[in-house]
Structure formats: C-alpha cells, structure tokens
Amino acid sequence: MKEIDYLAPASLDEAYAALQNGKTSAFLAGGTDIIVQLREGRKQVDQLIDVKHIPELMRYGWTDGGGLAIGASVPFAEIYEDAEIARRLPCLIDCATLVGGIQIQSRACFGGNIGNSGPAADTVPALIALGATLTLGSREGTRELPLEAFFTGPGQNVLAPGELIVTVNVPPQPARSGAFFHRFIPRNEMDIAVVNVGARLELDAAGERIAGARVSVGAVAPTPLFVEEAGAALVGQAPGEEAFARAADAAAAAARPITDMRGSIAQRVHLTRVLTVRALRRALERAREA
C-alpha cells in the first residue's frame, strides 16, 4: 500500500476544491469499505478526502413536507437511535441496524453504503422502496436524482468527477403505507446479502386494495434493482398471498444473478421470490398499523 494524502475539508467548497487538485481521490466517510479496499489493494488513490467535517453531510432533519433529509456522512447509529425516525420510518431502521455490528454502525453511513455502490448494499433496496432521492453537489451546484438512477455497475455510479453525495432524501410517505426491508445471509451476522429486498405497500382508503407498491431487490444483478413490474403486479389487487406471489414472480424474472461463493443463480432466483413475499407480508402489517 503506497502513501496516501489525507484531507479534511471543513466545508463543501473546500471539498470541491480538493476534488479539483488533479489527484485521484476517494471519500473517507466511516471508512468501513474504503479502508479495507485500499489495504487489500483493490483500489488505489492519491488522496482520501474525509467527509465527516462538512456540516451539510453531518446533520439530518425533517423537511417541511414531512420528508427526512439525511446528511451523507451521518452514522447509522445516530439514525436508528432517533425514536421519531424509528416511529415514522421503521424500514430505515430495518436496514441501518443490519449493517455490520455496533462498531461499524457507529462509523458507517448511507453516503458510504451508496457511494461504494455494491450490488448487495443493504440500505439501498430499503431506500429505493421508500422512494429516496440523492442530492449531489459540485462546484457547479446541486442536482437531485432518484436513488435507482444512481448505480451503473458493481462499484460504479453516475457521480461526475468533482461531485459528491450531499444528502439522501426520504420523501414524505403516503398515507396507509408501510415498508419493510429483509435480507438473507447464511449466518445470523457478518455476511454479505445473498439476496435483499425492500418493499413498500400503500393501501386504498378502504384498506381493501393496493393503491401503490415499490419493490427493490439487491445482490441479483450488477446494480440494486428497482422492479417496477413487481409494483405494477400489485396495484389494484387485494393484498394477500396471491398478489404477493405474482409480485415475487416479477421480481424473480427481473433477477439476473451470478453464481459465486455467496450463492448460486438458482438459489438467488428462488430467494428473490421467498424474500419478496416475506417483505410484502411485513410491509402490509405496517401499512395496516399506519
């Protein structure tokens, strides 16, 4: 491992300037992905830009409309220890409490999980199900895009040189809706998802039909998938096993997994079905409680 410069910009402008100095960079948020990758020689950069001293990235709060804007570097532990978030967005807690253990959760953050752009990232299907967007910032200004539009391949995303993730925005959730995140790992801890699924269900006023649905599946393609067909298969249906099975089939049809040491193609397609149904069941429970 060669020598690396360490920079700790105190503002967005300082960070943008650091990105223009001609060196190759990575951001250092919690460091729980990047430090491992640098040490193992899987990545090489000239400088690490610490993004934990930029105020906009270190705070979170509710927007006027009832959405939640989360600074990219806010550690997961801060999020899941917030009782208001736990009450209003339990699906966010599902994923934030699953990433690593307490040490990891005390450092790692949404910005890092998304910035790392792994196909199995655990917070991504949950956030996609919740309809999250990203605010990206650069010297030129900011832009906002749906999270599902961010990823382009394993470790790849649309971030332009000079750009970083400022906030992750969870929009106000529809009335009578509930969301759930579910992952499968072979052990009870310390594993990368074989498949993970985020699902949101929205019921009509009578509570008898599904008014809207979002399903996202991870670890079954080069990027986390937003499976619109699964949502479409649910809308207008009575919530229940029959509709869930159809959504699960759509999710499985969208899956394009590989076989590796973490799972086989057949297993992952099968699990996509199983987890989609299980996530939808729990999302329904939450929608009914909402």
Next chain:
Amino acid sequence: MTTIEKPAYKVIGTRPIRPDGVEKVTGKALYGADVHLPDLVHGAVLRSPHAHARIRSIDTSAAEALPSVLAVVTHADLPAVADTVIDTGEGVTRASDMSLNVLAGDKALYRGHAVAAVAATSAHEALAALDAIAVDYEPLPPVLSVRDAMRADAPLLDENRRTKQPDGALSDGPSNVAAHSRFEGGDLEAAFADADAVVEREFDTKMVHQGYIEPHNGTANWNPDGTLTVWTSTQGAFAVRAMLAELLRLPVSRIRVVPMEIGGGFGGKIGIYLEPLAALLSRECGRPVQLTMDRTDVFQATGPTSGGHMKGRLAVKDGVITAAEVSLAFEAGAFPGSPVMAGAMCMLSPYDVANFRVDAYDVVVNKPKVAAYRAPGAPNAAFCVEQLIDELAREANADPLAFRLRNSAREGTRMITGVAHPRIGHEETIGAARDSDHYQSPIEGPNRGRGVASGFWFNAGMQSSVVASVNPDGTVNLIEGSTDIGGTRASLAMQLAETLGIPYDDVRPTVADTDSVGHNDVTGGSRTAYASGQAVYEAGLDIQRQLVERAARLWECEAEDVSFVDGELRHASDADRRLTFAELAGKQMETGGPLQGRGSVVARSPGAAYGVHVVDVEVDPDTGKVDILRYTIAQDAGTAVHPAYVEGQMQGGVVQGIGWALNEEYYYNEDGRMENASFLDYRMPTSLDLPMIDTIIVEVPNPGHPYGVRGVGEVPIVPPLAAIANAIHDATGHRFTELPISPRRVVEELHHLR
C-alpha cells in the same frame, strides 16, 4: 457428570484460574508477531498465482538490485535434503516434500505456493520488491478433486509418483494416488447376503480450515557462529527444531526454537512454513528477519484438512450391524499425507462389526498440503458411517442410541486393525446421552428434527519431559516443553499440586524453549494433559522420594520409617516428627542442596476417547437455513482434571463441527483459486449462530494414567457433522450427503433446483 469409581482428589476436579489468563486478557502476552529484536527486518513471500504450473525460471536480479532489498531466496537456496521421513506427532511427511512445500521447486502445486522470499528495510518495501521478481510459469491444468485426480487421464502432479498398494508394492503406472491401504476381516459377502437390510450411499466433503485467529509467523536470527534461533507460533517447538534441522541440514544442537504464545492451532500449527524462509533470509542478510502471514496467505498457503469422497455399505441382521464395506478417498493437497488412514481406523471403532472391508486412498490434488485438524480424518469418516448407522437403526426400527448401545464396542472388542480395546467408555457415554434432559424431552414442531452420532478418537501418548524445582518458600517452578493451547499450564500444574499435596497456586508452570527442557512431542493428539501429565506425576514422585530421604536424614531414621501423606512428611512411629512440604523446602541447603524433580515418559496407554452428541435443528425449507436449537454432548474424559477446560474443549469441538456441517468450505473456482479466503466468506459460526452447548462429562478412568486422564481435545469434533445431518434428515425427510449443508445446498436439493 457421570463418574465411575474415582478417588477423592484435592486439586484434580477443581476449577482454578489459568496462570496465563491475566496476561492474555490484559493484552500483555507475547505472540510471535510481538517479537522485536535489534536490527529486525521484515520480509514478504512471493506466491504462485497458478494452482498448477511448471516454473521455467525465476529471475531475482532486479529485486536484488533494489536499494531497499537485503536478501532474496528461492528453492535453490535450500540444501538438498535426505530422503527421510519426519514424524511430527500428528502425521508424517517426507523431508523432500517439506522442502518443496516451503519453497516451490520446478513446479508450483497450488495457488499460494511460496516461490521466493524477500527481506527489505521495511515491510512495505519487501512487498514492493516482490513485483520485481520475474517468474516464468508454464500453467498446467489443475486437478481439484479426488474423483478427478483418480481418473486414468488426470494430469499428474508428479510424473514419478506411483501408488503404494495394500501389499506394499508400487503400481506400474504413475498416479495421483499416493497410497491405497486396506483392512479386511470376517466374511463380508456372506454377511451381506444374510442381512435383514443393507444401506448404501456416497458422501462428499470439502476442505475446511481450523480457523485459528493468529496467523502464522516466524522470526529467525542466524548468528555468525552458525547457531540459529527461531521464535514462532507452534504446537511443538521440538518438532519445529527437527524439521528445520532436516530442511537446513543443521544439527539440532545448533537450533534453538522459542515457542511464543499461540493464538490457536487445532493441528494447523504443527508444520512449518515461514520459519525456514526467515532463517535463510537471516543467514543471507545477517540480521534477524520476521515474516508474518495475512489471512489470505493462511487460507491459501497453509494446511487445512482434507475434503474427500466416501462410499459406504452397511448391513444389519436382528438388530446387529453385521457388515461394513467402506471406501475413503481423501485429498492430501499437493503432497501425500492426508489423514485418510486415521479416518479409516476411527469410523468403526465405536462398534463391534465382525465383517468388514475398508479401503483408504491418499490422493494428491492442486490444493495446499493438508495439515492436522482436531481428530484428523475422523469427522469426515464419521459423516459417512454415522449417517448409515442412523439409516440402519431406522431399518431395524430401533432408537438410534439404543441401536448404538446394542452394537457398542467394549473392553476386548477388536478394532479393524486387530487391536483389542482396553477399558473404554462408549457404553457409559451413550447412557449419559440417553438419560440427558435433552434426549428425554420430545422434539416438537414443524421442520424440526433430532439427530445423534457417536465419535471415537485414539488419543496419542508419545514423549514428554518436565523439570520441577522446589523454591525455598515451598512453591514449585514447573518447566515444561508442551506449548499451551488449551489450558495445559493449568492442568499440568494441577496434577503436580495433586501429587505433592500442595495448593494449585503454589505451582508456577512455564513453557520453555528447546534449550531449556528435554524433548517434548507436539501439543497434539490430545496428548498433553495425559502424557505431559504423566511426566509431571513422575517429577512429583521424584520430589517425594527425595523429600522422604531428606526427612530420614534429619530425623536420623530409615527412609522406610518416613511417609509422605497429604503434603506432609511423617514419621511412622513418632507422631511429633512432622514436617510440612514448605518447612522441608526451607531446609534445602542443610538437607542436600537444591531440590529438583524430573519426569520423563514415553506414554503408551492414552486411553481412547468417545463422545455421543444429540442435536435438535429447525430447517427453514424456503431459505434453506438450519438453526441449531439445542445441542448436548456427552464425552468420556477419563478423569476431568479441570472440568471447565474439559467443557471448553467439548464446546469448542462442537462449534467447529457445526461450522463444518453447515457453512465452512474451501470454495474453489475452476482455475484452482480459493474464492473465499477471508473470514467474511469462509463462514465460521459466530456466537449468534449457536445455542448454549450443554456438556455432560463422563468419567471412566484411563487405567493407563495415574489419575485416569484421557485426552479430551479432539473427539468432540468427530460426531457433529453426522449428528447434524441426521437431525436435518429427521426434520426434512431428505438425506444430505454432501457438505456443507449450506442454505444454498438445502434449497437446491429440497426444491430440485439443480
């Protein structure tokens, strides 16, 4: 505990604190990588990126020209070795194979095989210098399973290798099968023809790793006077000395090996990897050199235990197992020496089977040379036989424990080797498992099942020696040469305290280097508490004898008139004449000078160990995940010297067995690259994957040890693979014959996805 006829001990059977505990929990204990010496430099090892390749040439000149580089070595720097066989205690290896394993010769035989080593001014410079070494490889097709390796057209790892056949003759043609052995007895065909039921299946297992936390390391200082000192993490300092002497062609007297604290071994720290490289580098650069592995090196380049292919056919008649025909083929890795013979000899040893034929094949493949791992060979073999026995019990409509009891071996039963068992405790252990609260409670609920299995391990004896010096304050310094992995400092100190009738805290045990104590074989084969314990007992008796003589001199009487009782010297007829151990220890100068006891044994009656396991599981048929709901292990410990450490060994063995059964495997791609060489993807169980493991210590004393001790460390890993497979069968109705029974395998087989 179930205890059979046990004397009233004072120290044995208590649970004192281990002498090395405080240093370890406060982080002060010194491990191999903590060795710091003046002028110490660090090295790095270049490893083969190919699983199988001819090495056409190695050009080190560019690396040597780098200003930061102090030394570069390759196989050419090793002396030609004699064609001797080195017995390290848990396996034998030819010196020439070992020499080719530590640094590849004209062939790289597995990915990660060491090809060259560099010492440089810093660890980073050493790593960078590896890039400057040019190796010209001619990649060859790798052979990655025993079935492929045994095909007639398989690529050969060694064109000159012939199979050593059961009659001792060598095969005509070359082969990857290094040896084929056979055990036969009775009339197999008649027994099968006459059977009520016959069961037959094939089984496959994968290579698995011991999973010790501390990576291998080695620090060497080659002095200008031609002596060599090596600091390392090892299960046997004397074995390291013997192997280094062979590889470097040095007399053992020139080598001193200092065993550092050891962060786990389980058999994997008996062989040597870095020590000879550090020695060669040190000789070349004149400075002490340290080499350490990272986790990937540990997985790819050190010895796991074998995977293999097994085939078994068993018969039952009137509730009695009448015939067993079993064939085992185990991966040895790149050089011969799998534990297939041990597996073959263990698997039927819990039972009395009159008619049998057992074939054992030792097969080389392009994977790292296997090392010992807790009861080497026995868990694989039990995975095959104990599942077939489960099926036989079902065929016979018998409770699986009652069936095992009915067929159990006992004192006098002959093993397949023809050797008769001495007093053993399999029947008592089955009884303890049967009577356990666990086995007596029903297992209820969907997708749940219960399994049982038995396991046997020989246990080893071999050589041990200790010296004990009595301090003037009545305490005793115990110098031993068995490295302490599982709490043996405590269990040996306890045995000395028992012999001398003094408190445990008055014995201070120290593990010494090879210059400071007589020969000791490795801490392996579950031998240390037993064999070194016997040496300790001898040393205690030696001290007792001398104390009696000294008291007789003080009291001006005959030695016969003095007795040593409860740590006190007493006169036979004069009740006023009494001296405590401490009082006499304070009079050493006037009674003959410093008092030392010596103990030295070749222990020959280890007393085999048996375990019987009961496990309940729940299978999620949709995700394939298996949860261990409850686990009970009953095991014959002979005499449990330190019951807490015996229980720890039992639980530890079970945990490793659970990992082996459910998730652990060396996952290779078709090029022979291990794809899961990290603890993230090599899935050992975490604490969250395990229930409390209930232990029942059975004590059927070993007649071959003064306190009845049997080894306990290895046998607990033998039954879990089969017990869990039997439980999963009970839960799902499906028999899993391939390990690991991972969620992937469970869903693929239950849902017919393959």
